[in-house]
Amino acid sequence: MSYRNKSKMKLGTKLILYYLTTTLIFLLIIGFAVNTSVRYFGMSTVEDQLIEQTISSLDYIKQTIYFQSKFPDNITLDLSNEIGKNLSAGNRIIRLYDENLNLISSYIDGIRQSSFETKIMENNIGNAFSGNYTYVSDGDNIYFAAPIILNEKTIGVFEIVYPLNLLNHILSKTTVVLLVAGILFSIFIIILSFYLARITVKPIKKLVYIAHQYAKQNFKHIDIEGPYEIQQLSGSLSKMGQKTQEYVNRQKQFVSNVSHELRTPLTAIKGYSDFLIDEVKGNEDLETAVYHLNNETERLTKMVNELLTLSRLDSEDEYYNMGKFNLTNLVKNVVDSMTMRATLESISLECFVDEKIYIIGDREKFSQVIINVIDNAIKYSLELQIVKISLLKDDNNVILEVKDRGIGIPENELDKIFHRFYRAQNTKSNKGTGLGLAIAKEIVEAHKGSIEIKSEQESGTIVTIILPISKQLLQD
Ligand SMILES: Nc1ncnc2c1ncn2[C@@H]1O[C@H](COP(=O)(O)OP(=O)(O)OP(=O)(O)O)[C@@H](O)[C@H]1O
Ligand SMILES: [Mg+2]
Incomplete structure (x- = not known):
């Protein structure tokens, strides 16, 4: 910028x-x-x-x-x-x-x-x-x-x-007196200006902090004491925050309601299209039509489910079911369950994991994170390529890395990749809704971890998830 x-x-x-x-x-x-x-x-x-x-x-x-x-x-x-x-x-x-x-x-x-x-x-x-x-x-x-x-x-x-x-x-005496008085006066002014600058800058610093929080969609109410202009600015910022919060809440509520409403008819459509698959066998045209109907219904169902997941993660009544679990096993299980799909796309998965790495977290939700990241690596790799998954641990962190040699992400789009519904220009031919990484980030951050992407177009992508090892685990 x-x-x-x-x-x-x-x-x-x-x-x-x-x-x-x-x-x-x-x-x-x-x-x-x-x-x-x-x-x-x-x-x-x-x-x-x-x-x-x-x-x-x-x-x-x-x-x-x-x-x-x-x-x-x-x-x-x-x-x-x-x-x-x-x-x-x-x-x-x-x-x-x-x-x-x-x-x-x-x-x-x-x-x-x-x-x-x-x-x-x-x-x-x-x-x-x-x-x-x-x-x-x-x-x-x-x-x-x-x-x-x-x-x-x-x-x-x-x-x-x-x-x-x-x-x-x-004259020389006067000059000396003036010089000494000047130095003393300058010291006094330096101290005074430090003090004045601090008083002036303090409320502005608070405003900058609040503005940063707003940029992260954390709309706190603010009431900053200070000169009239600062109070006005803080008042306007606060109002803006309130309005944006209301708008965001309404939007989330809307998405949540719509996805809820869509689930029932989608289940019905899926049921009927499954039923039709058997019914139209022998008629090639109808078979193709029903195949597409079934595929698109699945895609829509996935999207609605992802939207629901996100709106649940957003809402305060979604609790994380925290507990100690074996992450090594979880990664191995997820990789096993996805190997079949990778093989269908002529891609192989290689898994290097340290044994017995435990973390405290929500196992179900974490499995969703791993699925989303490996799913991307498979989806955006080319035939016959290898996706490498590694899990290791140092003194303070657990590090999960998923590395592919696929199509990569254009440099100018890297910072938007975690935004909801964002899909890079070079991935339009692959199916997807642009919600997988947003969900992964939400869950990882709820575990006080971080998720980073390094990527080069046409060379590949590395997704790294870093989780701090909780004190509770270190004591065990
Ligand atoms: N391993 C990867 N290689 C290349 N591009 C990637 C990779 N992972 C993510 N991306 C880019 O990031 C975008 C966002 O990923 P995200 O998983 O959120 O959405 P998606 O895969 O398009 O859809 P879905 O919601 O089904 O996961 C993708 O559309 C793709 O452009
Ligand atoms: Mg994805």
Whole structure:
């Protein structure tokens, strides 16, 4: 069936995957948003502080230069000390450049840097000289530069190099916190989604079980608790089951009644046709007509009897007459009784049986099973072929096997062979009603056994009946 080829993923697994994917996407978005906001607000705070410090520093520089008309030597140190008080992060570098953009002096946290080994962002200094405040960042530091303008003439550049280690530290801390929170949240979501998936899937599993039972014609009444839709579905399924059960019961009752009604007239017809056989001797045409009448009556009687057997097996008032019996003997007897018929059709029966195999079951009904299976093997074999019957036993089971080399069953019909009235396409020339195997299966299953058919068209068929050895027998 086509649904077998579709996804085999269970609903519960799907739900858990959906929950997890949604959570992970949600966590990624939240993580990204928090990280970006922390970076953005951190940077803008740093920027505000730097602008504030730069404005006051520029004022101080201008005043000093105004009075001394050159860059006094200690101006950078003063600024470094002053800014050091106001900016929290350590290792701030304060630098001054002259109008040729040459570095005049550089102080790091109030200490003069004798050699100017610290990185200089020349482009940034150039941009500041020709414009306004400007800054660049290399990830570790932010280089904030501003022009020193006196009497509308730019006479140099003032620069603060501000380390970003504090901000980076906060960012990496935030990332760790987010990661840990994310992992804990995911674990929580996994547990929650398992729980939710279980609650959601539980009533659906019950429905699937009930639907399987219905497919086996076991129409139980169901009332599944769960969400509204599930209750509706279970209600509809239950109604459908009830209706189908009623229909099946009516159909069985009808078949049972009809077969009952047919038995009496059939017995009468058979009686008259038997009587006619003697009466028409000598008249060839009439002999043939009566022969056919007799044959067809027998066939009809067999069919009616099989139908009655099935409807009795279906009805609850048919009891199995269980008892311990010797299956080896039963198989031998049935084979003996059928050998004559097989010989008439030029087929031989070979029987291999383990001695003294006992089972607990209904001997009469079991004999019916063996007859039906051997009857098929003979009926669907070709002349001069051999049918092999074997009965053996292992630790747990008794195994009866009937093997022929006859016409076989087409592969696409194998699964329908146990259906009532079903006959394979290649057997239409043989007489039969298609009830024999249905009866056999019903009886075998009532003995907690199983019946299987392996077959290949034009090669032959193997019917295997497996019966578990009952505990009671093992104790004996
Ligand atoms: N040994 C076999 N070899 C080939 N086909 C078989 C064999 N056994 C069963 N079949 C196929 O299975 C079908 C069903 O078998 P089943 O015994 O139920 O019915 P039947 O033999 O046709 O009629 P009856 O009710 O008289 O037994 C047969 O019609 C035949 O197509
Ligand atoms: Mg049959």
